[in-house]
Amino acid sequence: MEVIVIRKRIKNMYLRITREGKVQVTAPLRMPDKTIREFLEKKRDWIEKSLKKVPETVHYDYVPGEIHYVYGYPTPLKLYKSQRNWGTLEADSISLFIHSEKTDRKKLYEQVAGEFLYATASVLVKKWAPVMGVVPGNIKIRKVKSRWGSCNVKTHDLTFSLDLFTKPRDLIESVVVHELNHLLEPGHGPRFHTLMAHWLPDYKERSKRLNSFPREFV
Numbered sequence: 001m002e003v004i005v006i007r008k009r010i011k012n013m014y015l016r017i018t019r020e021g022k023v024q025v026t027a028p029l030r031m032p033d034k035t036i037r038e039f040l041e042k043k044r045d046w047i048e049k050s051l052k053k054v055p056e057t058v059h060y061d062y063v064p065g066e067i068h069y070v071y072g073y074p075t076p077l078k079l080y081k082s083q084r085n086w087g088t089l090e091a092d093s094i095s096l097f098i099h100s101e102k103t104d105r106k107k108l109y110e111q112v113a114g115e116f117l118y119a120t121a122s123v124l125v126k127k128w129a130p131v132m133g134v135v136p137g138n139i140k141i142r143k144v145k146s147r148w149g150s151c152n153v154k155t156h157d158l159t160f161s162l163d164l165f166t167k168p169r170d171l172i173e174s175v176v177v178h179e180l181n182h183l184l185e186p187g188h189g190p191r192f193h194t195l196m197a198h199w200l201p202d203y204k205e206r207s208k209r210l211n212s213f214p215r216e217f218v
């Protein structure tokens with residue numbers, strides 16, 4: 001088993017599984033390797049169980065007929081020649097219109113996914129902001145590995161992970177509500193969760209489901 005060990009000026013050891021499915025230990029500066037190994041041995045069951053839960057990252061070639069997840073649905077990709085690079089989303093497929101052989105199809109797909117996700121997130125932010133009584137800032141879509149979204153409580157800007165494009169809309173909604181909720185409560189303490197349960201009683205179930213889809217954009 002490959003383990004990443006990070007040494008820091010801390011007192012206790014921390015264990016986590018990264019989004020990419022790596023085992024990572026953060027340990028105090030002078031802790032002996034042997035102690036870390038013993039710690040990992042004790043946690044073996046938990047590690048093995050957690051690794052099984054990490055969604056796989058699928059490799060895509062962006063060729064015709066390839067199945068991509070779009071808003072939670074397995075969706076075939078179609079490719080067409082065109083005067084300019086663009087893309088569309090239909091009920092049963094996602095299409096890329098490609099200008100030349102040299103076009104980077106992955107990049108174009110990301111751009112198209114980003115535009116659709118931006119529109120989806122905007123609709124959801126517009127729906128929820130007045131309900132929650134918050135004033136959102138700009139919406140940004142980024143390729144983020146470590147989290148589904150973030151909220152800048154100073155500027156009120158909201159950032160969403162591009163990978164949400166592959167997730168069902170109700171799960172995107174739970175991320176939107178989570179980030180807007182930070183405008184009412186910056187931390188993840190009890191008040192944050194009480195508010196979340198008020199807006200979306202099933203928010204916990206939704207965030208669990210977020211990890212059950214394969215990742216495309218990492």
Ligand SMILES: [Zn+2]
Nearest residue numbers: 178179182188
């Ligand atoms: Zn949060």
